[in-house]
Amino acid sequence: MKVAIMGYGTIGSGVAKVLDTNSDIIKERLGEPLELKYILDLRDFPGDPHEECFVKDYKEIAKDKEVKVVVETMGGVEPAFTFVKAMLEAGKSVTTSNKALVADKGAELMKIAKNNNVNFVFEAAVGGGIPIIRTLTACLTGDVIEEMSAICNGTTNYMLTNMEQFGSDYDEILAEAQSLGYAEKDPTADVEGYDSCRKIAILTSLVSGKNVDFNEIPTEGISKITATDFKYAKSMGYSIKLVARSTKVGDTYTCRVAPFLVKPSQMIYHVAGVMNAVSVRGNMLGESMYYGAGAGALPTASAVVGDMVFLARNVDKHVRIGWSAEKLELADANEQKFRYFVRTSALQSNIENEFENVEYANLDLDNETGFITQEMTEHEFNERKAALGGIISAIRFY
Structure with missing residues (x-):
């Protein structure tokens, strides 16, 4: 042929x-x-x-x-x-x-x-090289896919792994990744999460059967993650990963790409370096993970x-995959609920006034306090965060 x-x-x-x-x-x-x-x-x-x-x-x-x-x-x-x-x-x-x-x-x-x-x-x-597309379109067609979580960009995973292991700052590790050929001269698509966003849009289109507009997926990259964020994460027993997530909500899905705090009991915690992985939870199979070289x-x-x-x-034979041109109206990402880790220069009394019951995760750093919120919607968190002020960074718990 x-x-x-x-x-x-x-x-x-x-x-x-x-x-x-x-x-x-x-x-x-x-x-x-x-x-x-x-x-x-x-x-x-x-x-x-x-x-x-x-x-x-x-x-x-x-x-x-x-x-x-x-x-x-x-x-x-x-x-x-x-x-x-x-x-x-x-x-x-x-x-x-x-x-x-x-x-x-x-x-x-x-x-x-x-x-x-x-x-x-x-x-x-x-x-x-991870066989995820045919897994979803052939092997798991008997399941309703309830959630997918992907570490699907080797550049950012390499950078975050090295920031965690060696205490490197973002600019330092980006320069190293570029010198090794892991990051492009213009790394925007990778480090700002756009590459991961397109990939989770593709996966969600496949499992929903409708077309997901990647422009509608809230997307945050890793350019604001610092070595100090990793010090806090380590003190709490967590790592930080850039995760592209898609979760079933009623008849649709809600999607997001962002850095998440991940704990060792979660499968994707152990995905390091330039490797990729996609965790899939089906209503019959439960959770499974597909791991391997995501680039090269x-x-x-x-x-x-x-x-x-x-x-x-399959020459002269069309094999139906089931991704139509009909647009999938994604669920409102502002209604998603998370716990959040927040670093702020605000006073402790103001923190408790705005967020009420919080856990502190202090590193005894001058001029800042780290705390963990209760679970709340993205919308509520953004309102309280704006009222508190002095925010240095905020990272969701996976």
Whole structure:
């Protein structure tokens, strides 16, 4: 079966390597080899093992009836959307690792795939090499998914782990992560939580069957987390993780991305470094967790090639996933209830006046007090926080 890759960066070249390295086992499992016929990239790669495959016009791939499966690893929404749409309309199934494309255009592309009796899949778009998408769409289809919690950005998890272990400040560990290649030159999408936001939107769309607008998910990153926050967390027996959460509320879900205080008895507490994990709670299964490498050329490429084999097994047959274009109206995130850890310069008498019953978590630091609130809604907390004033930081308990 002839296949093509659009985008020959880190992931695209990793896909080619997996196809080369594991060609025998893929042939055995599929019943025929996957033969790479085209690679779309504007750059030249002299000396590459697949040098003869390179083309610069996506229409060459679209018009070749031999090609049945196409991989998109370009990144971004455009021109990826235009190219993928053209492939689906030409009767080719597509797999992508591009979470921006899936979060923004996933429902639309799946509708186009259905109309053309082909498939659009995206295992590698969330969690890299972790098989979470097919777990939700195949293995857990008998469950109602009540909650999902994901540590799904290796950059921020690496940074938080090192801040905790070595007492590093945010700016210091960001510079280190950039020097090691874990963080981009412009790290905004990672450190402000936007990458995690898109991923939890995709997962929630899949389990709800409706389209979640990632722009409507309250999102906080880690740029305001400090070494002092970790000192407090340690004194209380907690860690701090950037968690993307989705919780069933009636007939819908409420979503949030934010730093949370997590305790050792909770599964995601133990996810460290650049690793990713997704915890899923079903109404029948209970809690299960899917853990592994969330980024990197070969782990992500492994998931892409798994999708390619799935697509090759389902040529000329649309496999329903169940993500419609109908918008999911998310539950009001301000009605979510949490306990909060707060650092403030306010006087203790004012703290007790505004928050009543609190527990103190002091480190004997000058000019600030740390305290834990009772459980309350986000709306109520924000009102009391504004009335208290002097807030240095506030972190929710998971």
